[in-house]
Structures are given as C-alpha cells and as structure tokens.
Amino acid sequence: MDTYNFEDNSFSFKRYPETTNRSLRAWSAADEYLIKKLFEDDPDTGNVHIGIYNDRFGFLSCLLKKFEPTVVTERKSQQRSVIQNLEANRIDLKLIKFMDPLECPVQNFDRVLLNIPKSMDLFELYLHQIHSNLTDNGTVLCGFMTKYFTPQMLNIAETYFENVEQSLALKKSRVLVLKGKKESVNRSLVHRLNYDFGRKTQSVVQQNYGVFSADHIDYATQFLIDNLQVKESENKVLDLACGNGVIAMAVQLQKPEAEIYLTDDSFLAIESAKLNIDGPGVHYFWNDRLDDIPKDSLDLVVTNPPFHFGFETNIEVTIRLFNEAADKLKKTGRFVCVANQHLNYKTHLEKIFKVSVLAQNDKFIVYECGFEGSGP
Known part of the structure; x- marks a missing residue:
C-alpha cells in the first residue's frame, strides 16, 4: 500500500492485480503532473465536468473526487482497481460515473485528463471520442513519461486540435495541452x-x-x-x-x-x-x-x-x-x-x-x- 498527500488529505493506493514487484507504484510522475497542471493552468476550476481516461489504478479518480468525474475504463481490471482504491479511501462510489471508451457521456467534458497509453491506436481512439464529447472551449491534458515519447503523439493530437503545446519536463514526465477542437474528423477506427x-x-x-x-x-x-x-x-x-x-x-x-x-x-x-x-x-x-x-x-x-x-x-x-x-x-x-x-x-x-x-x-x-x- 502506497500513500500520497494531496490538499491536506492522505490517500492510500494499492495495485490491482497485486504484484510482488515492490518497485511498482499505483501511480506515476505523469499522474502527479496532470494534477499539478490542471490546477496550475486553471486554479479556479469551479463547476466543471471532468473526464478521466486511462487512470489505471484510480489515482486521478480519487484525487479529483470533488468534481464527480466521469472515468472511462477500457479494462475490467482497471475498473476493479479504481473501485478498490475508491473504497479504500472511503470515497462514495456514487461520486464517480464509469463509462466505456465507445460510450458518450451524458454531459460534454470541460476538462479531460488522459494518461497516454502505450498503444498509439488506443490514444487515437481516446482522442477521437474526446473530440466528439468536449465542449468548444474544453482543454485536454495528456500525461506521459518522457522516455516513452514518440512524435506520433503530436501527429495524432494535431489531427484533432489546433493548439498542441508540450510542457517542460518534471520528474521525467511531460504534459501535452490540447485546445481548439478542429472540425469534425470523420474516420473509421x-x-x-x-x-x-x-x-x-x-x-x-x-x-x-x-x-x-x-x-x-x-x-x-x-x-x-x-x-x-x-x-x-x-x-x-x-x-x-x-x-x-x-x-x-x-x-x-x-x-x-x-x-x-x-x-x-x-x-x-x-x-x-x-x-x-x-x-x-x-x-x-x-x-x-x-x-x-x-x-x-x-x-x-x-x-x-x-x-x-x-x-x-x-x-x-x-x-x-x-x-x-x-x-x-x-x-x-x-x-x-x-x-x-x-x-x-x-x-x-x-x-x-x-x-x-x-x-x-x-x-x-x-x-x-x-x-x-x-x-x-
């Protein structure tokens, strides 16, 4: 069990499935940077609808519970892990709305936090869905560890957004900030x-x-x-x-x-x-x-x-x-x-x-x- 302090609260996280490798944590520096960037760029987030993609163990979901986010889960193990850590931190599951990656949210997103997956195909599918379900002035924050960067990340992001900016590095991680939705992108995925x-x-x-x-x-x-x-x-x-x-x-x-x-x-x-x-x-x-x-x-x-x-x-x-x-x-x-x-x-x-x-x-x-x- 790993602990993380945020806004004077201590959160506990455990990986699911469990692992004997003690070097593996339930979050990464990219997850931390996404949280930092969200409040740094938009300190008064107010009443916004937040979407969370590829939150493997529930770190983002737990820390952003007050926004009652919509959490998009592609893997059943990921969904179980998020629920496990919500319950471990005594967070009411009713605060979180779960959605599969082919589903449309009831309300469009104002902000989206996305931990970029290994598969660039999956990254594109996520951005395609986000593009369709983001408010016109919405912002997408995409976190990744710098060692996994590929120019294809930028190429895919630029297919869907006018403004693609890459942050400075922090703890060997970076964030892509995407704004300005392009016209509808019609393509079969x-x-x-x-x-x-x-x-x-x-x-x-x-x-x-x-x-x-x-x-x-x-x-x-x-x-x-x-x-x-x-x-x-x-x-x-x-x-x-x-x-x-x-x-x-x-x-x-x-x-x-x-x-x-x-x-x-x-x-x-x-x-x-x-x-x-x-x-x-x-x-x-x-x-x-x-x-x-x-x-x-x-x-x-x-x-x-x-x-x-x-x-x-x-x-x-x-x-x-x-x-x-x-x-x-x-x-x-x-x-x-x-x-x-x-x-x-x-x-x-x-x-x-x-x-x-x-x-x-x-x-x-x-x-x-x-x-x-x-x-x-």
Missing part, C-alpha cells in the same frame, strides 16, 4: 485484417483501434491456429484472452456446433470479437477473471495469453489465468497455450498440468496440457 484459415476459408477479421496487433493477426496466434485440432469430444471451448476472437473463429470453423466462450480484460477486444464471431452457442465476457465460467465445465481452453500490460512486462497475471483455467476445465479437459520461446511458461504450467509440446519453431512454442491420467 476499425482495422480490417485479411486472414486465411486454410481449408479454402479466407475471412476479414475486424478489430477496434487499441486492440493488440493492429496491422496483422499476431504471429504467435497464427502459429497456434495452424497447429490446433479440436477433438470430437471437445464441445465446450474457451478462448481465453480472446483479443479480436480469431482463435474462436478457427475453433468454430472446425466445430460449428461447439459452445464457445470468449473472455478478455479489454472492452475493445470483446467488442471486436462480437464483430467477427456470433451464433447461439457463442458467449462473450468482459472480465479479467473467469468468474462467469462454471467450475469443471470446459473441454478445451485455448489461449495466446498477454504478458505485456501497458509499458510493463509481467507474467504474474498470466500465471493466475493458468490456475483459473485449470479450475474451469473438466478432469478430462485440455489446455492449449502458445508462447514466445523466451518465456518460461513450462515451469509454471508443470505446477498445474501434465505438459507436452504440441509444436514449436524458432520463435514460438505451443504447449498441450492436461491432468494426470487424462492425456494429453
């Missing part, structure tokens, strides 16, 4: 990717800006699909961390009658999957956990699990998902996972499953896992 599933089946896979692997189907995912054969007995299948749903599409092509579950921490990923796969036996869950799946109910879990979370590389969440998936599998069930060769997943998988290698090349490896006495 959905990528369309061509993909050949084999068996003479080609498809266009759609995904919202901000979903992993924007310009092609991720190569590890392709390797998994190329080596995945759904068994006759596998009728209930989970695409874990589904992204745009392309793995579930491959499963459905092999076994149209299968009951398919798709789950992802990313709201935009789930909304993308809905563009690509449907049917009476298809179920979607926006969740960073597997709470929605009954215990001992699945025949097969397939996944290309994430190991990057924003700018951090962290497999702790991945390991938790391995354990949750094991709990949802039948004792005769199978867990199939693709990974980069350099990731040490086998060590962790062997604590849960009996593990074998289904396929590998110089970059990727596909693990096939089951329980003792059941295969793989």
Whole structure:
C-alpha cells in the first residue's frame, strides 16, 4: 500500500492485480503532473465536468473526487482497481460515473485528463471520442513519461486540435495541452485484417483501434491456429484472452456446433470479437477473471495469453489465468497455450498440468496440457 498527500488529505493506493514487484507504484510522475497542471493552468476550476481516461489504478479518480468525474475504463481490471482504491479511501462510489471508451457521456467534458497509453491506436481512439464529447472551449491534458515519447503523439493530437503545446519536463514526465477542437474528423477506427484459415476459408477479421496487433493477426496466434485440432469430444471451448476472437473463429470453423466462450480484460477486444464471431452457442465476457465460467465445465481452453500490460512486462497475471483455467476445465479437459520461446511458461504450467509440446519453431512454442491420467 502506497500513500500520497494531496490538499491536506492522505490517500492510500494499492495495485490491482497485486504484484510482488515492490518497485511498482499505483501511480506515476505523469499522474502527479496532470494534477499539478490542471490546477496550475486553471486554479479556479469551479463547476466543471471532468473526464478521466486511462487512470489505471484510480489515482486521478480519487484525487479529483470533488468534481464527480466521469472515468472511462477500457479494462475490467482497471475498473476493479479504481473501485478498490475508491473504497479504500472511503470515497462514495456514487461520486464517480464509469463509462466505456465507445460510450458518450451524458454531459460534454470541460476538462479531460488522459494518461497516454502505450498503444498509439488506443490514444487515437481516446482522442477521437474526446473530440466528439468536449465542449468548444474544453482543454485536454495528456500525461506521459518522457522516455516513452514518440512524435506520433503530436501527429495524432494535431489531427484533432489546433493548439498542441508540450510542457517542460518534471520528474521525467511531460504534459501535452490540447485546445481548439478542429472540425469534425470523420474516420473509421476499425482495422480490417485479411486472414486465411486454410481449408479454402479466407475471412476479414475486424478489430477496434487499441486492440493488440493492429496491422496483422499476431504471429504467435497464427502459429497456434495452424497447429490446433479440436477433438470430437471437445464441445465446450474457451478462448481465453480472446483479443479480436480469431482463435474462436478457427475453433468454430472446425466445430460449428461447439459452445464457445470468449473472455478478455479489454472492452475493445470483446467488442471486436462480437464483430467477427456470433451464433447461439457463442458467449462473450468482459472480465479479467473467469468468474462467469462454471467450475469443471470446459473441454478445451485455448489461449495466446498477454504478458505485456501497458509499458510493463509481467507474467504474474498470466500465471493466475493458468490456475483459473485449470479450475474451469473438466478432469478430462485440455489446455492449449502458445508462447514466445523466451518465456518460461513450462515451469509454471508443470505446477498445474501434465505438459507436452504440441509444436514449436524458432520463435514460438505451443504447449498441450492436461491432468494426470487424462492425456494429453
């Protein structure tokens, strides 16, 4: 638990999901600079409607509670984290309005605080939505750590705003100040990717800006699909961390009658999957956990699990998902996972499953896992 003093109040913050890395805090210098800049440039904020984007652990939401801000959450884990820290600081949840990134606020924003994400596609999606829901005289403050700066940040900002100013550096962070909305920017923020599933089946896979692997189907995912054969007995299948749903599409092509579950921490990923796969036996869950799946109910879990979370590389969440998936599998069930060769997943998988290698090349490896006495 980390503490932060603001306006004579002490706030406590805890990361969710929890981490064993003690060097990681629940806020950054960029978050601090956003707060400083808000009151420095506009000391008498008065009765303004504030929007908060990409507040990963609730630091901005807690400090700006008196404005009753609208908090835009793209990840379910982010929403849980914000709520966790609001409750820890005894802040009435009714003061905060939550919104997904494709939603429109009831009232346009006067000020927006945005912690710039790693994905420039996601940054553009955020600015596109903000541009549509900002008052004419509104201001957008975009915080980032200087080591992550890219000129593309400025190019995207200048697409939507006349005035783009970059602050001086403070504690290795900076703030972009955006003012003067340009005329409406009409553009589709959905990528369309061509993909050949084999068996003479080609498809266009759609995904919202901000979903992993924007310009092609991720190569590890392709390797998994190329080596995945759904068994006759596998009728209930989970695409874990589904992204745009392309793995579930491959499963459905092999076994149209299968009951398919798709789950992802990313709201935009789930909304993308809905563009690509449907049917009476298809179920979607926006969740960073597997709470929605009954215990001992699945025949097969397939996944290309994430190991990057924003700018951090962290497999702790991945390991938790391995354990949750094991709990949802039948004792005769199978867990199939693709990974980069350099990731040490086998060590962790062997604590849960009996593990074998289904396929590998110089970059990727596909693990096939089951329980003792059941295969793989």
